[in-house]
Amino acid sequence: MNLRLTTATLALAATLQAAAADHLMEVQATKPGAAVQPTMYGLFFEDINYAADGGLYAELVKNRSFEFAQPYMGWRVFGKVELKADGPFERCPHYVVLSDPGHRERRTGLENEGYFGIGIEQGKEYRFTVWARAPKGASEIRVQLINESTMEEHQEFVQQKLKVESAEWKKYELVLKSNRTEPKARLRIFLSSRNPVCLEHVSLFPRDTYKNRENGLRRDLAQALADIHPGVFRFPGGCIVEGTTLDTRYQWKNTVGPVENRPTNRNRWEDTFDYRYFADYYQSYGLGFFEFFQLCEDIGAEPLPVLSVGLACQFQNGEAAHAKMDELQPFIDDCLDLIEFANGDPATSEWAKVRADMGHPAPFNMKYIGVGNEQWDDPYFTRLKPFVEAIRAKYPKIKIIGTSGPDSEGPMFEKGWQAMKAQKADLVDEHYYRPETWFLGTPQGKDKERWPNCGALRYDSYDRKGPKVFAGEYACHGRGKKWNHFETSLYEAAFMTGIERNADIVHMATYAPLFAHVEGWQWRPDMIWFDNTRMFKSVSYYVQQMYAQNKGTHVLQLTMDKKPVAGQEGQDGLFASAVWDGDTREVVVKVVNTSSESQQLTLALKGIKNATAATTLTLSYGEMDAENTLDQPEKIVPKAGTATVAAGKKAATLTDRLPAKTFRLYRIKNN
Secondary structure, three states: OOHHHHHHHHHHHHHHHHHHHEEEEEEEOOOOOOEOOOOOEEEEOOOOOOOOEOOOEOOOOOOOOOOOOOOOOOEEEEOEEEEEOOOOOOOOOOEEEEEOOOOOOOOOEEEEOEOOEEEEOOOOEEEEEEEEEOEOEOEEEEEEEEOOOOOOOOOEEEEEEEEEOOOOOEEEEEEEEOOOOEEEEEEEEEEOOOOOEEEEEEEEEEOOEHHHOOOOEEHHHHHHHHHHOOOEEEEOOOHHHHOOOHHHOOOHHHHOOOHHHOOOEEOOOOOOOHHHOOOOOEEOOOOOHHHHHHHHHHHOOEEEEEEOOOOOOOOOOOHHHOOOHHHOHHHHHHHHHHHHHHHOOOOOOHHHHHHHHOOOOOOOOOOEEEEOOOOOHHHHHHHHHHHHHHHHHHOOOOEEEEEOOOOOOOHHHHHHHHHHHHOOOOEEEEEEEEOHHHHHOOOOOHHHHHOOOOHHHHHHHOOOOOOEEEEEEEEEOEOOEOOOOHHHHHHHHHHHHHHHHOOOOEEEEEEOOOEEEOOOOOOOOOOEEEOOOOEEEOHHHHHHHHHHOOOOOEEEOEEEOOEEOEOOOOOOOEEEEEEEEOOOOEEEEEEEEOOOOOEEEEEEEEOOOOOOEEEEEEEEOOOOOOOOOOOOOOOOOOEEEEEEEEOOOOEEEEEEEEOOOEEEEEEEEOO
């Protein structure tokens, strides 16, 4: 045997094998395509998992106006306490009267448990407010923050006295500063005088809210939203728009005006799941439409409100529960009046004046409205038509978003799209919560028949002449592993390359749900988790942030062997997309390796000759089931780095070895 020949043959084979393993991706770097809409990557807020009261809304007192169906829910009363219903606020008439129990050794008062406790942090100040009156002469209460489980001599760790001197209803305020952190504190109020006192709208807020507003939002949670740089913010939810019944649907007109006069509403998610049941899940409406619009303005997101089309939840109700066709006008008026509330002139518009009186004379410049949530078939299509006609006639510039129902494909989904095209909706809201194989485009067995159009190639074949797509609710739900682990987030990143590549048809995309209290969740996975004093961002949060902060301005064509890089045969589990950022003059390439092996890749940046360096951002972790937690909030986070780019006569090239199960983006400056 010729040893030299054998060695040369082996070397040649190794060279060919290495070349075959190199994945060449060609990027048309100087030929910008479709515009990436500013609304592309955004946020969807639903009041599920205690996302509003007990979450983003910073109020710490539960049932502050005694308006729950059981008026003392959330409260423990002792001594002589009487509930009355002729208070100063028409839509929140209940209040309590604390009276002398008639014995010096007895006490009268009440105690609030908050939402899974009241989170108090050391060194921070808390604003206690109450509407009160003293009907029989000056009275006094003691306001305490307590820890009932303490082994110390005193349960209270903060205490102040408040004098109530007027027989008329007035708002009183105290500022309580804590000397310790207590995630499970309670608010206790004692009557400390002989004369009775009437109390209504008992409230406790941290002074340090987002933007320092009195009726404000929890700072850390709101800041997490701002840090994504979202393009759109959909609110007030999905199923709560429909309501368990029409009476319990979310009604935006009840959520504006003075916060003390906003009626309580029973939350759609209170009793949906008996295995995750929360009998005290109500909506105070303290976080209302004004606050939602204000938040959108604060974080730079386009507001996208969704209103009822006159259908209660179709899963739970028959036709009798829905508004009849001749009963739709109040629902249509809600849409028209909302546009006035958001955009109208206070000098000529009743609802715009409400906005101005709340402190925002300038319009919110609302451009979109959704009518109906996740609804389907003729009951929805026939009701939607008069809404579209009325909005088009009065506000032709407002873009209307309809829905294709709860399915990602199938006969009812197709029927929904046909109806939305016929009614000329501007966008169609698609929802899909699906397992790993759906997001990877690799369904097996019967799933292959059920899901013929999934994965990153989903939108490549969509009709470009009809409505645009709003991917309004989506998340990868692992089969048998339905939590926020790394693997499913990685597959969401892979799927999103297809959203980005098809930015000409997909104009908005929002992961769902957004928030979850670790003790009060009903649905998972979710993007941001929290308890009373802490929070953490899931891996899915960072995937969304990486896309939103690097969405660019125009799509660039990226191919491997003249095909989109979407996990197709021969692509070894790779997914990729590219955009041009006209603001920074950079090419941004996103590549996801979903395989269990590292992959060699070369990016050929056609049209760019002189680039020499790139910055990178990498999301990777060795354990697929791993997740961030309250105790390890930054266990899995993106890591910044750099890469070398080789200049060339026709194309600069970037070579990299992409680790297994990794999402990495590259930013290359066009010098």
